[in-house]
Amino acid sequence: MTQAQSITVKNRSWDVAATLRLPEGFDAGRKYAAIVCAHPISSCKEQTSGAIYGEALTKAGFITLAFDASTQGASGGEPRFLEDPGTRVEDFRCAVDYLVTLPYVDEAKIGVLGVCGGGxxxxxxxxxxxRFKAVGTVVAANYGRLMREGDMSPDAAIKTLDAIAKQRTAEARGADPLIVGYIPGSEAERAKAGINDIDIVEAVQYYTTPRGQQPGSPNKLRLTSTGAAVGWDAFHFAELLLTQPLHIVIGGVPGGFGSYRDGLELYGRARSHEKSIQILPDTSHYDLYDKPEATSQALAQLVPFYKKHLGA
Structure with a gap:
């Protein structure tokens, strides 16, 4: 059986909560390849990044580390419920800082896998x-693009920034922080709002029901923290700096989160000489979170990809 250990990773002055999984027959005297697993935006390590992909990759022979983003889930950091790209990306670097201190991790064989915004x-x-030698993504979404597009109106980004500026001023003058939800908090709330996009519909089905509901994923977002994301782009400089082997998994059913087109864009822009894209027909964004028929197909290519480029 695989072994799961609760550990912490230091990011600046706070602890990032993580689950370290060790493969069956683990031998501390050996060197293992390791993969950092990152959860979707609004998610936590107990959901798809750790319980599905982290566990499957560990069963395939890798050490995996799935973490909660700083200020979210069981991780520390203040103020709470930030969605700040700079801090989110630093979490990955800190995860590697931790892995390279473990005598049984081969520092030349560390990869990364991200799901949705984590991708x-x-x-x-x-x-x-x-230090990341191979990159895998599952329905990767570019959060900066999502924030800039907003409601898809011509000046969506400017309207978003104006609203954030107004709220920051109010909070600077003593108003309570504005904590909002990433998605509708229930099926009834979604229906009342008349939101019928497949990604939102399935997000509510995943996050607000026993299917995926977890205490570390409370659907809370500090609105003012999103200003930095409007000026950030997940794929900025991919043509120059993304050279590692890359495998992209997307579902063939497009939705409002845009992971289908983001996957195609990433594939086209990445400088990686070894890159591949896997498009699963008739498969939605959330099918690739936990539906066995979808995740098994993704893993059928992800596992050989990592074994080729990292060893196991």
């Missing part, structure tokens, strides 16, 4: 941390 952050981290 965008994983790409950004790999571009500036050369």
């Amino acid at each position: 965008g952050y994983a790409v950004s981290a790999a571009m500036t941390d050369r």
Whole structure:
């Protein structure tokens, strides 16, 4: 059986909570390849990044480390519920800092896998941390693009920034922080709002029901923290800096989060000489979170990809 250990990783002055998984027959005298697994935006390590992909990759022989983003889940950091790209990307670097202190991790064989927004952050981290030797993404979404597009109106980004500026001023003058949800908090709330995009529909089905619901994923976002994301892009400089082997997994059913087109864009822009893209027909964004028929197909290519470029 695989072994799971609760550990912490230091990011600046706080602890990042993580689950370190060790493969069956683990031998501390050996050297293992390791993979950092990153959760979607609004998610936590107990959901798809750790419980699905982290566990499967560990069963395939890798050490995996799935972490909660700083200020979210069981991780420390203040103020709470930030979605700040700079801090999110630094979490990845700190995860590698931890792995390279373990005598049974081969520092030349560390990879990264990110799901949804975690995939965008994983790409950004790999571009500036050369310790990542192979990059895998599952329905990777570019959070910066999402924030700029907003409601898809011509000046969506400007309207978003104006609203954030107004709220920051109010909070500077003593108003309570504005904590909002990433998605509708229930099926009834979604229906009342008339939101029928497949990604939102399935996000509510995943996050607000026993299927995926977890205490570390409370659907809380500090609004003012998103200003930095509007001026950030997950794939910035991919043509220059993303050279590691890359495998991209996307579902063939497009939705509002844009992971289908982001996957195609990433594939086209990445400088990586060895890159591949896997498009699963009739598969949605959230099918690739936990539906066995989808995740098994993704892993059928991800596992050989990592074994080729990292060993096991």
